[in-house]
Amino acid sequence: MGSTPRRGDTRQRIQDVALELFAAQGYEKTSLREIAEHLEVTKAALYYHFKTKEDIVLSLFQDLARPLDELIAWGQEQPRTLETKLELLRRYSAALDTAEPMMRFVHENQATVRELRVGPIFKERVLTLSGLIRDPEAPLLEQTRSVTALFTLHARMFALQTLEGDPKDKREALLEVALDLLTQAHASSDDA
Amino acid sequence: MGSTPRRGDTRQRIQDVALELFAAQGYEKTSLREIAEHLEVTKAALYYHFKTKEDIVLSLFQDLARPLDELIAWGQEQPRTLETKLELLRRYSAALDTAEPMMRFVHENQATVRELRVGPIFKERVLTLSGLIRDPEAPLLEQTRSVTALFTLHARMFALQTLEGDPKDKREALLEVALDLLTQAHASSDDA
Amino acid sequence: MGSTPRRGDTRQRIQDVALELFAAQGYEKTSLREIAEHLEVTKAALYYHFKTKEDIVLSLFQDLARPLDELIAWGQEQPRTLETKLELLRRYSAALDTAEPMMRFVHENQATVRELRVGPIFKERVLTLSGLIRDPEAPLLEQTRSVTALFTLHARMFALQTLEGDPKDKREALLEVALDLLTQAHASSDDA
Amino acid sequence: MGSTPRRGDTRQRIQDVALELFAAQGYEKTSLREIAEHLEVTKAALYYHFKTKEDIVLSLFQDLARPLDELIAWGQEQPRTLETKLELLRRYSAALDTAEPMMRFVHENQATVRELRVGPIFKERVLTLSGLIRDPEAPLLEQTRSVTALFTLHARMFALQTLEGDPKDKREALLEVALDLLTQAHASSDDA
DNA sequence: TATGAATGAGTATTCATTCAT
DNA sequence: TATGAATGAATACTCATTCAT
Numbered sequence: 001m002g003s004t005p006r007r008g009d010t011r012q013r014i015q016d017v018a019l020e021l022f023a024a025q026g027y028e029k030t031s032l033r034e035i036a037e038h039l040e041v042t043k044a045a046l047y048y049h050f051k052t053k054e055d056i057v058l059s060l061f062q063d064l065a066r067p068l069d070e071l072i073a074w075g076q077e078q079p080r081t082l083e084t085k086l087e088l089l090r091r092y093s094a095a096l097d098t099a100e101p102m103m104r105f106v107h108e109n110q111a112t113v114r115e116l117r118v119g120p121i122f123k124e125r126v127l128t129l130s131g132l133i134r135d136p137e138a139p140l141l142e143q144t145r146s147v148t149a150l151f152t153l154h155a156r157m158f159a160l161q162t163l164e165g166d167p168k169d170k171r172e173a174l175l176e177v178a179l180d181l182l183t184q185a186h187a188s189s190d191d192a
Numbered sequence: 193m194g195s196t197p198r199r200g201d202t203r204q205r206i207q208d209v210a211l212e213l214f215a216a217q218g219y220e221k222t223s224l225r226e227i228a229e230h231l232e233v234t235k236a237a238l239y240y241h242f243k244t245k246e247d248i249v250l251s252l253f254q255d256l257a258r259p260l261d262e263l264i265a266w267g268q269e270q271p272r273t274l275e276t277k278l279e280l281l282r283r284y285s286a287a288l289d290t291a292e293p294m295m296r297f298v299h300e301n302q303a304t305v306r307e308l309r310v311g312p313i314f315k316e317r318v319l320t321l322s323g324l325i326r327d328p329e330a331p332l333l334e335q336t337r338s339v340t341a342l343f344t345l346h347a348r349m350f351a352l353q354t355l356e357g358d359p360k361d362k363r364e365a366l367l368e369v370a371l372d373l374l375t376q377a378h379a380s381s382d383d384a
Numbered sequence: 385m386g387s388t389p390r391r392g393d394t395r396q397r398i399q400d401v402a403l404e405l406f407a408a409q410g411y412e413k414t415s416l417r418e419i420a421e422h423l424e425v426t427k428a429a430l431y432y433h434f435k436t437k438e439d440i441v442l443s444l445f446q447d448l449a450r451p452l453d454e455l456i457a458w459g460q461e462q463p464r465t466l467e468t469k470l471e472l473l474r475r476y477s478a479a480l481d482t483a484e485p486m487m488r489f490v491h492e493n494q495a496t497v498r499e500l501r502v503g504p505i506f507k508e509r510v511l512t513l514s515g516l517i518r519d520p521e522a523p524l525l526e527q528t529r530s531v532t533a534l535f536t537l538h539a540r541m542f543a544l545q546t547l548e549g550d551p552k553d554k555r556e557a558l559l560e561v562a563l564d565l566l567t568q569a570h571a572s573s574d575d576a
Numbered sequence: 577m578g579s580t581p582r583r584g585d586t587r588q589r590i591q592d593v594a595l596e597l598f599a600a601q602g603y604e605k606t607s608l609r610e611i612a613e614h615l616e617v618t619k620a621a622l623y624y625h626f627k628t629k630e631d632i633v634l635s636l637f638q639d640l641a642r643p644l645d646e647l648i649a650w651g652q653e654q655p656r657t658l659e660t661k662l663e664l665l666r667r668y669s670a671a672l673d674t675a676e677p678m679m680r681f682v683h684e685n686q687a688t689v690r691e692l693r694v695g696p697i698f699k700e701r702v703l704t705l706s707g708l709i710r711d712p713e714a715p716l717l718e719q720t721r722s723v724t725a726l727f728t729l730h731a732r733m734f735a736l737q738t739l740e741g742d743p744k745d746k747r748e749a750l751l752e753v754a755l756d757l758l759t760q761a762h763a764s765s766d767d768a
Numbered sequence: 769t770a771t772g773a774a775t776g777a778g779t780a781t782t783c784a785t786t787c788a789t
Numbered sequence: 790t791a792t793g794a795a796t797g798a799a800t801a802c803t804c805a806t807t808c809a810t
Contacts, residue, residue, distance in 0.1 A: 010769080026303030028220035031804060042771050043805085049769095053805065108302040110350075111218030130354045140357050144365035147351050152340050158302075159339050162322045165332050173336035181373070202794080223779065234796055236782085241794090245780065394773080410687030412604035415800065426775055428803085433773090437801065494684035494734075495602030514738045524741050528749040531735050536724050542686075543723050546706045549716050557720035565757070586790080607783060618792055619784085625790095629784065 011049045013039055015063070018056045023105040027057070027112045054116055061118045064102040067095040068125055075132040082186045085133050085146075086179055092129070093153050093175045104157045133182070145185035149178040203241045205231055207255070210248045215297040219249070219304045246308055253310045256294040259287040260317055267324040274378045277325050277338075278371055284321070285345050285367045296349045325374070337377035341370040395433045397423055399447070402440045407489040411441070411496045438500055445502045448486040451479040452509055459516040466570045469517050469530075470563055476513070477537050477559045488541045517566070526569045533565035587625045589615055591639070594632045599681040603633070603688045630692055637694045640678040643671040644701055651708040658762045661709050661722075662755055668705070669729050669751045680733045709758070721761035725754040 017038045021030040032053055036043045050056045071091050078084040096103060106113050106122060113119050134146040156171055163170060209230045213222040224245055228235045242248045263283050270276040288295060298305050298314060305311050326338040348363050355362060401422045405414040416437055420427045434440045455475050462468040480487060490497050490506060497503050518530040540555050547554060593614045597606040608629055612619045626632045647667050654660040672679060682689050682698060689695050710722040732747055739746060 008769095023303070025307065026220070026301075028218070029304065029307065032806090033804080044772080044807085045770055047806070048771095105303075108306075109304075110300040110302075111215070112221065112301075114300075115217065115221065127354060130351070134355075140355070140361055141365045141368060143355055144362065145369050147354055148344050148347060148366070148369050151347055151351050152344070155340060155343055159322070159343050162319060162339055163326075163332070163335055169332055170336065173333045174340070176333060177337050177340050177373070180376070181369070184372070200794095224781090225779080235780085236797075237795055239781070240796095243781095392773095407687070409691065410604070410685075412602070413688065413691065416802085417800080427801085428776075429774055431802070432775095435802095492686035492690075493602075493688075494686075495599070496605065496685075498684075499601065499605065511738060514735070518739075524739070524745055525749045525752060527739055528746065529753050531738055532728050532731060532750070532753050535731055535735050536728070539724060539727055543706070543727050546703060546723055547710075547716070547719055553716055554720065557717045558724070560717060561721050561724050561757070564760070565753070568756070584790095608785090609783080620786085620793080621791055623785070 010039075010041070010045070014046060014049055014056065015060055019060050019101055019105060022057070023101055023108065027105075027109050027116075057113075057116055057118055060102055060105075061121070064099050065122075065125065067099055068129075071095050072125065072128055072132070075129075080132075080135070082183070085182055085186075088132060089149060089153065089175065089178050089182060092150070093171065093178075096153060096156065097171075100157070103154070107154065107157050138185070142185045142188060145181050149181035149185070152178045152181065202231075202233065202237065206238060206241055206248065207252055211252050211293050211297060214249070215293055215300065219297075219301050219308075249305075249308055249310055252294055252297075253313070256291050257314075257317065259291055260321075263287050264317065264320055264324070267321075272324075272327070274375070277374055277378075280325060281341060281345065281367065281370050281374060284342070285363065285370075288345060288348065289363075292349070295346070299346065299349050330377070334377045334380060337373050341373035341377070344370045344373065394423075394425065394429065398430055398433055398440065399444055403444050403485050403489060406441070407485055407492065411489075411493050411500075441497075441500055441502055444486055444489075445505070448483050449506075449509065451483055452513075455479050456509065456512055456516070459513075464516075464519070466567070469566055469570075472517060473533060473537065473559065473562050473566060476534070477555065477562075480537060480540065481555075484541070487538070491538065491541050522569070526572055529565050529569035533562040533569070536562045536565065586615075586617070586621070590622060590625055590632065591636055595636050595677055595681060598633070599677055599684065603681075603685050603692075633689075633692055633694055636678055636681075637698070640675050641698075641701065643675055644705075647671050648701065648704055648708070651705075656708075656711070658759070661758055661762075664708060665725060665729065665751065665754050665758060668726070669747065669754075672729060672732065673747075676733070679730070683730065683733050714761070718761045718764060721757050725757035725761070728754045728757065 014035065018030070018035050021035060021038070032043050032046055036046055039045075046056075050059065071088070074091070075084070075088050078087075106118075113122065130147050130150055133150050134143040136143070138146075153174055155174055156167075160167070160170055206227065210222070210227050213227060213230070224235050224238055228238055231237075238248075242251065263280070266283070267276070267280050270279075298310075305314065322339050322342055325342050326335045328335070330338075345366055347366055348359075352359070352362055398419065402414070402419050405419060405422070416427050416430055420430055423429075430440075434443065455472070458475070459468070459472050462471075490502075497506065514531050514534055517534050518527040520527070522530075537558055539558055540551075544551070544554055590611065594606070594611050597611060597614070608619050608622055612622055615621075622632075626635065647664070650667070651660070651664050654663075682694075689698065706723050706726055709726050710719040712719070714722075729750055731750055732743075736743070736746055
């Protein structure tokens with residue numbers, strides 16, 4: 001057959017194609033017409049499954065941000081020790097493995113996402129996460145180090161391209177750099 | 193007074209308003225109508241000064257990327273020592289002080305910028321810069337550390353918001369974290 | 385009543401109105417807004433049925449050039465005798481009866497049509513037709529006479545206005561002049 | 577030197593370039609910006625020499641239609657004999673040698689020209705000319721033949737391309753065909 | 769679970785034209 | 790004899806969205 005009309009999974013297929021195009025070309029430059037054409041359905045069909053274009057993004061966020069929420073929930077139950085934070089970094093890095101397409105979309109369309117309903121939601125997640133990793137009582141330098149550790153993990157989405165090598169190796173290297181940074185942050189904090 | 197029609201500086205004013213709006217709302221969501229209204233001129237006036245919307249971005253890039261180009265030129269003439277690279281970081285941080293609006297725009301509109309004529313130009317600058325700071329012979333981990341040092345400086349454009357404190361202090365803290373990272377990269381490289 | 389919204393024939397109505405306006409005022413001077421207003425639909429409705437303004441012309445050409453294509457096909461199957469060519473003129477004259485609006489449009493907007501996608505297509509038809517009626521071996525004068533015979537039939541679209549009288553009579557007169565011209569062309573060819 | 581700024585002949589140069597572009601791409605598709613760029617002057621400079629875009633056409637017509645007017649004047653003073661009419665054709669053919677660019681422009685932009693101020697003026701010339709060549713008392717067929725003779729001379733502007741050969745030879749062939757047609761028209765008129 | 773047909777509001781861009789200098 | 794700077798009105802085209810079927 002080749003292009004057998006899949007039954008019941010249209011919603012899923014819309015999400016897949018949409019995320020792919022949004023990430024590749026940007027949210028604004030991707031029209032519903034384009035998405036529909038990729039799926040060989042009409043634009044109106046999209047509206048059967050999603051009330052608006054923005055709702056597609058919202059649904060993508062909800063599906064893909066689950067791991068992130070679980071991570072935050074876990075973090076909030078742990079003691080605020082260095083070991084907890086190191087584990088937080090390890091788990092965040094793992095979470096990014098599945099959430100990467102969505103994260104890349106958010107990362108590359110920040111100006112746009114900020115004006116979408118997911119904008120505030122997303123920002124709050126990031127703030128919470130950074131709140132879990134830094135100690136608001138610590139000196140600015142150490143807080144900076146901690147936060148840098150967190151965002152270093154995002155580098156897989158852009159600085160990654162610069163270097164050659166197996167993506168997995170690079171992710172592990174990034175994690176190691178991040179873990180180091182956090183450890184240093186704590187070391188000097190303890191000195192002071 | 194108040195709205196005295198300024199002479200001869202219209203081109204400059206277009207650039208200013210455009211960069212402001214592009215950075216605040218995104219390139220696609222900012223229409224030429226909106227820019228024109230902010231300036232109290234007609235859309236057609238914009239077209240007297242710039243051939244297309246994209247050309248406004250190009251001109252912004254050319255004006256604001258000067259410091260970056262000078263930095264790269266400087267870097268290419270220096271010996272590839274640790275001290276050179278540390279100075280590179282310091283100078284890059286300083287360069288970001290003036291280039292920040294443009295950098296923020298690029299950062300928050302990556303998906304869009306990629307499809308613009310400035311996209312490839314910009315990417316090439318970043319690659320060159322990262323080529324100046326890392327040693328392609330070094331192990332992956334150390335290269336990762338070096339590149340992370342570079343991109344850490346960009347954090348002022350987003351992670352900055354997370355922390356309280358004087359922006360200047362934060363920038364200095366970021367620079368210190370970056371310098372540390374680079375120093376470590378070299379230290380372990382030398383060990384091996 | 386009066387302006388009952390017709391069902392399913394919108395595409396056809398767009399073609400009708402467009403051809404009428406294109407022929408009357410020219411392609412460039414006829415805006416899609418104008419066509420839409422004549423039809424009491426929005427501009428966007430036109431774009432549902434045709435991808436571009438040029439595509440409207442293309443579709444008109446395809447619908448109306450059918451008789452011409454059939455004529456050419458017929459001509460290519462016949463022996464290249466005088467009688468065939470005379471019949472070709474008769475049939476061409478008849479074909480013009482239905483193709484006249486389109487032919488008038490092409491005739492009066494030559495500079496424009498030349499830059500459209502139909503331009504080359506149309507030109508090729510005319511060349512083929514003229515290739516069927518003249519003998520490339522004959523002396524220049526006789527070829528000129530033959531080609532003139534062909535184009536004389538077009539005179540109904542302009543020289544027609546000069547003379548008074550029933551349009552049908554004039555068309556018949558033109559045909560007779562054309563047939564005469566062709567006969568003479570052959571007569572003198574045979575002499576030589 | 578190479579592009580020495582010619583003094584005083586700007587008006588003439590505008591006319592030349594305008595006619596060239598109008599004929600090549602059409603009146604509507606040729607913008608004043610384009611004309612100005614070809615001449616390496618500003619659009620505003622065109623407005624120093626001509627009040628409107630249409631005025632350029634008007635001026636072209638006035639300069640180039642002179643031969644035509646003289647021809648008509650001559651024709652109106654002659655006796656309405658066959659010989660006069662044959663000479664009219666000969667002179668018209670000669671007039672076309674210089675007026676051809678303008679005639680081609682009119683011919684290929686009929687829909688546009690009709691709406692310009694030159695439209696009616698031009699039409700009147702053509703009607704007058706055709707009035708000089710046909711006999712309103714003659715049967716329709718003979719009038720048709722006479723008018724066809726006249727318009728046959730226009731064929732150099734389009735049917736010309738079809739045939740190979742020296743342009744001059746082709747023009748002479750067309751003239752001969754036209755003269756023949758007119759002679760026949762008279763012959764049969766006299767019979768009847 | 770979709771489609772065909774349409775809309776209203778918008779977009780970037782172009783044009784002929786004007787006018788102070 | 791020009792130019793620099795601008796305008797107002799238009800143009801082709803696109804988009805997210807709607808709704809009857």
